[in-house]
Amino acid sequence: MLEGPVEIYCDENGAWSAEAPKCKEITCEIPVIENGFVHDKKLKYNEKDVLHFTCNPSFKPAEVRPSTCAKFGSRAEWSPTPLCEPIKCRLSVALEGTSYDPAYRNVFSPGDTLRVNCGEKYWISQPEYNSAVTTCNPDGEWTIRPVCQEVRCSTRQPHVYRFSIYWGQIIKWMRL
Known part of the structure; x- marks a missing residue:
């Protein structure tokens, strides 16, 4: 992911208008899941990694599809959002x-x-x-x-x- 300004220019004094952007690895953090828990103890997940979680008794995952770390615009997040419902x-x-x-x-x-x-x-x-x-x-x-x-x-x-x-x-x- 691009971190920083999308565009910079050289001004009339020969200086850049901002610092050059940097490429940042696409990662998702381990989520806190109400009424559930994550199996892996990783601190961060890479793009396309699947989150393995279990819901507490009397709860089930809100989505059938697995939650995957994905890029959305300029940020990374879980899709679908990992949720447990009664x-x-x-x-x-x-x-x-x-x-x-x-x-x-x-x-x-x-x-x-x-x-x-x-x-x-x-x-x-x-x-x-x-x-x-x-x-x-x-x-x-x-x-x-x-x-x-x-x-x-x-x-x-x-x-x-x-x-x-x-x-x-x-x-x-x-x-x-």
Whole structure:
């Protein structure tokens, strides 16, 4: 990196307007990471070096990409910034046939529970259940995927090659 003025000139007295700039090695310092720690004990990292860090329990890296020492204009910094964030379970927008209790939240901490209610024509986890309770795990995943699925019946019946069944339609079999 260039350290000093980008431009200097010779004035009318034959003197330079400033000291000549110097080239400085691109380095990043070891960062302080709230709720985490750096594995290496280096004091400085060179350009393109990767930072290896771990977050404390109940926290995870904010970015999936590794933090690398990079030049930005006239300074060097970590990209992306090494941060640890609390582990959370998240809900996406409720799909048709799915509602939640509590309905006012979409971010949950480990240990929090959520009731998933499925509307008519929908089920969760097993065909006979239209409601289930799921818990946010310490890894940020739910114990049961909180999404209702549309009820579908199998069309595999002996001696039937093709037919369409609609929800709620009753099929009666006759013996010949």
